[in-house]
Amino acid sequence: MKVQTFICNMLHENCYVAYEESSHEAAIIDPGFYWVDERQLLTEFIGEHGLQVKYLLCTHLHFDHIFGVPFVEDAFGVKLSASLFDAPWIDNFTHSVARFGIRPNGTPRPVGHPLHDGDMLTLGTCTLECIATPGHSAGGMCFYAKDSGILFAGDTLFQGSIGRTDFSDGNYAQLVSSIQTRLLTLPPETVVYAGHGDPTTIGDEIRYNPYL
Numbered sequence: 001m002k003v004q005t006f007i008c009n010m011l012h013e014n015c016y017v018a019y020e021e022s023s024h025e026a027a028i029i030d031p032g033f034y035w036v037d038e039r040q041l042l043t044e045f046i047g048e049h050g051l052q053v054k055y056l057l058c059t060h061l062h063f064d065h066i067f068g069v070p071f072v073e074d075a076f077g078v079k080l081s082a083s084l085f086d087a088p089w090i091d092n093f094t095h096s097v098a099r100f101g102i103r104p105n106g107t108p109r110p111v112g113h114p115l116h117d118g119d120m121l122t123l124g125t126c127t128l129e130c131i132a133t134p135g136h137s138a139g140g141m142c143f144y145a146k147d148s149g150i151l152f153a154g155d156t157l158f159q160g161s162i163g164r165t166d167f168s169d170g171n172y173a174q175l176v177s178s179i180q181t182r183l184l185t186l187p188p189e190t191v192v193y194a195g196h197g198d199p200t201t202i203g204d205e206i207r208y209n210p211y212l
Contacts, residue, residue, distance in 0.1 A: 001126045001148035003193060004045060008032035010102065011064040014195055016152060017042070018145070019051050023124030027055040028076070029143065029152050030195060033068030034105055042068075043075065053078055055121055057128075059154025059195060060137040061086035061111075062167075063096045070106050079112025081121075083132070086139030087111055088169075115141055128152075131182050135175020136163030142183065144190075151192045151202070157183055159192075159200035162211045179212060 006015040013032035019025065026046070033039045046053065053076035058065055061082055066089075069080050089096065093108045117132035121143075131142040133156045140163075143152040155163040157179055165172040183192075188203030205212060 001123065001145050001150060003150065005193070006033070006038065006042060006045075008038050009034035009064055009067055012196060013064045014193065014197075015042075015068070016193055017045065017051070018123065018128070018143075018150070018152070019049070020124030020126045024049070024051050025054045025123040026051040027057050027121070027123060027128065027143075028053055028072055028078075029057045030059055030065040030154060031056065031068035031072045032064050032066070033071060039068060039071050039075075042072075046076070054123060056080050057115075057121075057143060057152075058082040058086075059142060059152060059156070060140050061089040062137065062155070063089070063093055063100075063102075065154070065195065066090070066093070066108055067105055069109050073109055073112075080109055081113040081115050082111050083116070083139030083141050084111055084114045085134070086137050089137065117141075133175075133178035133182055135165060135171050135173075135178045137167065138169040140175075140178070144186065149187065149190050151183065151186060151190050153183070153192050153194050155195040157192060157200075157205060157209075158194045158196065159198050159204075160209055162209070163195075176211065184212065 119130040
């Protein structure tokens with residue numbers, strides 16, 4: 001599996017395109033595209049690599065991770081896949097962005113394909129396992145490509161940190177438990193692609209993350 005990173009919007013959110021080279025099947029994960037030039041970069045990348053977008057996945061539905069959902073749905077003919085436990089964040093989208101002094105860039109879309117813990121999604125010969133990791137939000141979900149040694153962690157786990165839990169459905173104890181029981185049990189060499197910041201590994205977070 002190959003991974004391309006796009007840094008999006010004013011909160012420097014990481015959107016990832018994960019794709020399998022032989023089939024050209026791709027998943028767009030956490031499309032935080034706010035500005036037109038960000039969306040153009042994605043379109044150019046998909047076209048240049050001849051990718052077929054099979055999934056639109058969100059690790060959670062906070063506004064900085066879903067700005068680009070309407071664009072991706074319309075441009076590539078896919079529907080949003082995410083946990084329904086995070087659906088209230090779509091309903092509260094306008095209020096959420098207003099709290100940060102940000103102007104909405106469109107109308108969010110509902111979850112088209114609900115994801116559940118243990119679901120398996122295929123990209124050619126690769127498989128993404130859905131791992132529920134509530135705590136940062138009620139519907140937090142990570143995507144694990146076992147054969148490629150890759151984890152898309154959203155805002156659950158960062159390099160040297162963890163997701164904030166001061167939102168309405170956040171829970172610090174639950175988040176730490178999710179990380180310790182669902183993520184730190186993965187092979188230490190697993191590369192972690194987080195929702196913000198640089199990649200890390202499970203091994204490094206076990207050794208150095210002060211929150212764990």
